Amino acid sequence: xxxxxxxxxxxxxxxxxxxxxxxxxxxxxxxxxxxxxxxxxxxxxxxxxxxxxxxxxxxxxxxxxxxxxxxxxxxxxxxxxxxxxxxxxxxxxxxxxxxxxxxxxxxxxxxxxxxxxxxxxxxxxxxxx
Amino acid sequence: xxxxxxxxxxxxxxxxxxxxxxxxxxxxxxxxxxxxxxxxxxxxxxxxxxxxxxxxxxxxxxxxxxxxxxxxxxxxxxxxxxxxxxxxxxxxxxxxxxxxxxxxxxxxxxxxxxxxxxxxxxxxxxxxxxxxxxxxxxxxxxxxxxxxxxxxxxxxxxxxxxxxxxxxxxxxxxxxxxxxxxxxxxxxxxxxxxxxxxxxxxxxxxxxxxxxxxxxxxxxxxxxxxxxxxxxxxxxxxxxxxxxxxxxxxxxxxxxxxxxxxxxxxxxxxxxxxxxxxxxxxxxxxxxxxxxxxxxxxxxxxxxxxxxxxxxxxxxxxxxxxxxxxxxxxxxxxxxxxxxxxxxxxxxxxxxxxxxxxxxxxxxxxxxxxxxxxxxxxxxxxxxxxxxxxxxxx
Amino acid sequence: xxxxxxxxxxxxxxxxxxxxxxxxxxxxxxxxxxxxxxxxxxxxxxxxxxxxxxxxxxxxxxxxxxxxxxxxxxxxxxxxxxxxxxxxxxxxxxxxxxxxxxxxxxxxxxxxxxxxxxxxxxxxxxxxxxxxxxxxxxxxxxxxxxxxxxxxxxxxxxxxxxxxxxxxxxxxxxxxxxxxxxxxxxxxxxxxxxxxxxxxxxxxxxxxxxxxxxxxxxxxxxxxxxxxxxxxxxxxxxxxxxxxxxxxxxxxxxxxxxxxxxxxxxxxxxxxxxxxxxxxxxxxxxxxxxxxxxxxxxxxxxxxxxxxxxxxxxxxxxxxxxxxxxxxxxxxxxxxxxxxxxxxxxxxxxxxxxxx
Numbered sequence: 001x002x003x004x005x006x007x008x009x010x011x012x013x014x015x016x017x018x019x020x021x022x023x024x025x026x027x028x029x030x031x032x033x034x035x036x037x038x039x040x041x042x043x044x045x046x047x048x049x050x051x052x053x054x055x056x057x058x059x060x061x062x063x064x065x066x067x068x069x070x071x072x073x074x075x076x077x078x079x080x081x082x083x084x085x086x087x088x089x090x091x092x093x094x095x096x097x098x099x100x101x102x103x104x105x106x107x108x109x110x111x112x113x114x115x116x117x118x119x120x121x122x123x124x125x126x127x128x129x
Numbered sequence: 130x131x132x133x134x135x136x137x138x139x140x141x142x143x144x145x146x147x148x149x150x151x152x153x154x155x156x157x158x159x160x161x162x163x164x165x166x167x168x169x170x171x172x173x174x175x176x177x178x179x180x181x182x183x184x185x186x187x188x189x190x191x192x193x194x195x196x197x198x199x200x201x202x203x204x205x206x207x208x209x210x211x212x213x214x215x216x217x218x219x220x221x222x223x224x225x226x227x228x229x230x231x232x233x234x235x236x237x238x239x240x241x242x243x244x245x246x247x248x249x250x251x252x253x254x255x256x257x258x259x260x261x262x263x264x265x266x267x268x269x270x271x272x273x274x275x276x277x278x279x280x281x282x283x284x285x286x287x288x289x290x291x292x293x294x295x296x297x298x299x300x301x302x303x304x305x306x307x308x309x310x311x312x313x314x315x316x317x318x319x320x321x322x323x324x325x326x327x328x329x330x331x332x333x334x335x336x337x338x339x340x341x342x343x344x345x346x347x348x349x350x351x352x353x354x355x356x357x358x359x360x361x362x363x364x365x366x367x368x369x370x371x372x373x374x375x376x377x378x379x380x381x382x383x384x385x386x387x388x389x390x391x392x393x394x395x396x397x398x399x400x401x402x403x404x405x406x407x408x409x410x411x412x413x414x415x416x417x418x419x420x421x422x423x424x425x426x427x428x429x430x431x432x433x434x435x436x437x438x439x440x441x442x443x444x445x446x447x448x449x450x451x452x453x454x455x456x457x458x459x460x461x462x463x464x465x466x467x468x469x470x471x472x473x474x475x476x477x478x479x480x481x482x483x484x485x486x487x488x489x490x491x492x493x494x495x496x497x498x499x500x501x502x503x504x505x506x507x508x509x510x511x512x513x514x515x516x517x518x519x520x521x522x523x
Numbered sequence: 524x525x526x527x528x529x530x531x532x533x534x535x536x537x538x539x540x541x542x543x544x545x546x547x548x549x550x551x552x553x554x555x556x557x558x559x560x561x562x563x564x565x566x567x568x569x570x571x572x573x574x575x576x577x578x579x580x581x582x583x584x585x586x587x588x589x590x591x592x593x594x595x596x597x598x599x600x601x602x603x604x605x606x607x608x609x610x611x612x613x614x615x616x617x618x619x620x621x622x623x624x625x626x627x628x629x630x631x632x633x634x635x636x637x638x639x640x641x642x643x644x645x646x647x648x649x650x651x652x653x654x655x656x657x658x659x660x661x662x663x664x665x666x667x668x669x670x671x672x673x674x675x676x677x678x679x680x681x682x683x684x685x686x687x688x689x690x691x692x693x694x695x696x697x698x699x700x701x702x703x704x705x706x707x708x709x710x711x712x713x714x715x716x717x718x719x720x721x722x723x724x725x726x727x728x729x730x731x732x733x734x735x736x737x738x739x740x741x742x743x744x745x746x747x748x749x750x751x752x753x754x755x756x757x758x759x760x761x762x763x764x765x766x767x768x769x770x771x772x773x774x775x776x777x778x779x780x781x782x783x784x785x786x787x788x789x790x791x792x793x794x795x796x797x798x799x800x801x802x803x804x805x806x807x808x809x810x811x812x813x814x815x816x817x818x819x820x821x822x823x824x825x826x827x828x829x830x831x832x833x834x835x836x837x838x839x840x841x842x843x844x845x846x847x848x849x850x851x852x853x854x855x856x857x858x859x860x861x862x863x864x865x866x867x868x869x870x871x872x873x874x875x876x877x878x879x
């Protein structure tokens with residue numbers, strides 16, 4: 001339904017009879033109730049919704065899905081290459097020139113990916129007085 | 130973020146879209162019943178990348194939007210009580226009741242607090258034994274285990290100043306109500322991934338069989354949705370109608386048994402009114418008699434609240450998927466996220482809010498990357514009319 | 524709670540449960556988004572009438588005084604808690620005002636410092652915050668030349684409110700302003716976004732989460748000087764504070780009557796910021812920053828400006844993130860990671876953590 005995000009269990013403890021734990025979501029750590037996933041140990045991934053882990057992430061399945069998806073991508077490329085006349089082409093275009101390069105006139109400059117750049121997740125740039 | 134980022138890969142997304150285009154030979158109509166999925170679809174423009182014939186209808190998947198007006202008005206009455214600390218998930222604060230909303234009440238001095246988790250509400254109750262703490266327990270089946278645990282723990286801890294205003298809704302009865310409606314156009318469903326993480330998908334098998342509709346349990350990231358849509362289209366093209374699981378990394382057929390046990394210890398199934406739709410029998414949870422003392426409705430004598438809905442409103446048709454926000458004369462004009470008239474505009478996962486946030490039908494259309502484009506530089510009115518007529522023609 | 528405002532006639536609207544007219548200030552009016560703009564436009568502006576000049580809203584006012592161009596600005600700081608990862612209200616108060624001056628191309632000359640203190644605030648805290656003010660002022664090369672202190676009874680102010688006003692000299696011909704963006708311009712962002720807002724949220728009661736994110740509050744005069752040196756004809760400078768990059772770009776697009784298109788893949792969002800936003804259901808583009816700068820410059824200057832920014836510590840990760848277009852004037856669009864285009868809206872009111 002909504003806002004269930006995957007995170008890694010960091011530690012587990014008991015509080016007021018409930019199994020609680022700290023979960024790390026890509027660098028943000030928050031408490032969650034682990035009562036519904038008693039088999040989970042630190043290092044496992046869970047889906048957390050409103051402070052409760054509701055499911056244990058099956059890492060093998062996750063890998064399998066991703067592999068299938070990337071392979072499917074290759075298969076599609078091969079099929080497209082053999083497409084004959086009369087078949088509709090896909091409606092989306094491929095990667096146009098990165099915007100930054102286009103505007104700045106620098107073709108060698110790749111647009112940085114959305115993941116954290118080196119140092120971006122640490123302290124702000126510049127020396128701290 | 131692991132298990133999130135990988136499912137947003139643009140290159141794979143474009144290939145999935147291409148495959149959907151290749152596989153679809155006929156028009157198909159499908160529905161998702163999950164606010165989170167609606168949000169991703171509209172925000173990422175996934176429906177705009179699909180072949181013209183594939184139509185996504187956004188179903189009543191936002192629990193905030195479908196919370197019945199009576200429950201909102203009861204919440205307002207309880208929150209106005211000076212003894213009460215009223216706790217709620219954030220999204221409910223701006224939902225309009227018959228005359229006001231929780232946020233306005235808060236501006237007038239009511240003690241209304243947003244909580245991230247029902248356990249936070251319990252902590253507040255434990256910390257303020259002299260006050261009455263009420264928690265607005267809304268949601269689909271995904272949220273039921275959390276809300277159930279709150280009641281369970283309240284009993285374990287012997288809290289006598291804690292109660293819950295319950296307004297749970299269930300997905301399968303809503304699906305059946307839609308499918309059995311004479312004006313139904315839905316041929317396939319994407320089932321909500323996290324609802325199924327809790328409940329499993331056994332309840333959907335008889336629905337798929339009885340109505341001959343493919344149902345694909347789907348996740349929330351762009352690649353999940355595209356793969357789910359592809360799986361549904363494949364079944365439709367092949368004439369199959371079974372339940373498949375796209376969200377294998379988080380969902381098993383039997384769901385989370387432990388969570389289900391707790392839910393059924395605390396809640397029982399009852400009839401529930403869905404805002405904008407009407408009463409669907411056996412479509413909600415209510416507290417079992419043994420938890421009656423945690424039922425805010427009984428504690429605060431709010432059973433006789435009368436409500437007032439305007440007959441001409443189309444929020445109901447939007448929630449049923451028979452109209453889009455672009456069909457509403459108030460959309461973007463009288464009704465906007467900053468001045469919402471109805472629930473689907475208030476909740477950030479409501480269909481109207483999702484459309485508005487993505488700028489659909491609000492002005493000169495932004496040149497999309499797909500083939501159908503609107504010439505740039507057109508005036509706002511022309512853009513709005515064109516978008517509206519395109520939506521109605523679909 | 525005895526007051527009840529009159530309900531609007533339900534037959535006048537076409538949807539259920541129409542809300543009563545907003546006749547009082549809500550928390551959302553202070554968040555830097557649409558509601559804030561509406562408050563200025565509908566209540567404060569008309570009341571000021573011709574006591575205030577018209578024209579687009581900029582970070583500071585630039586006045587012609589005896590042949591010199593003086594920039595003048597003021598800001599109040601009500602951040603809670605007073606001390607947060609990466610800084611405190613004192614540092615914020617100096618940097619915020621110094622940056623507003625810098626965004627008009629001005630070198631800061633002097634600041635005023637006014638305190639409204641809640642009775643009961645410990646001297647130690649007041650001292651520590653004032654020492655922060657001093658450190659930040661030294662770092663920004665500006666002096667606090669005048670001030671005021673008021674004390675109010677318990678409950679009448681949340682511990683401490685700070686106001687700073689600043690004046691600066693606009694030298695040379697640089698005249699960046701919100702209405703100067705033109706089609707063909709490049710939109711440059713000086714670094715990663717969302718740091719300040721997430722740092723505050725992580726220590727805000729009720730949300731609390733652990734994260735290694737610190738506020739990015741810092742003075743930007745050095746960065747601005749580098750930009751102006753590389754592009755004396757810089758069109759717009761703006762620090763995206765409350766309301767985030769989305770609100771700032773929307774304001775600029777409106778004021779300049781142009782469209783803006785940005786690339787999701789070009790915008791740097793540190794991992795933990797994204798994670799926090801995922802968890803709370805927020806859009807990083809709406810989250811406040813306190814040490815970032817948007818520069819909109821003629822397209823042909825973009826490369827030089829990015830190089831100049833990267834040569835100073837505050838701009839190490841500067842990059843072109845978008846461009847100004849003639850299409851869809853007043854609107855900002857983003858190309859998403861999966862390749863579609865959608866509109867970037869301005870923040871409406873208070874960011875409510877999205878739960879469902």
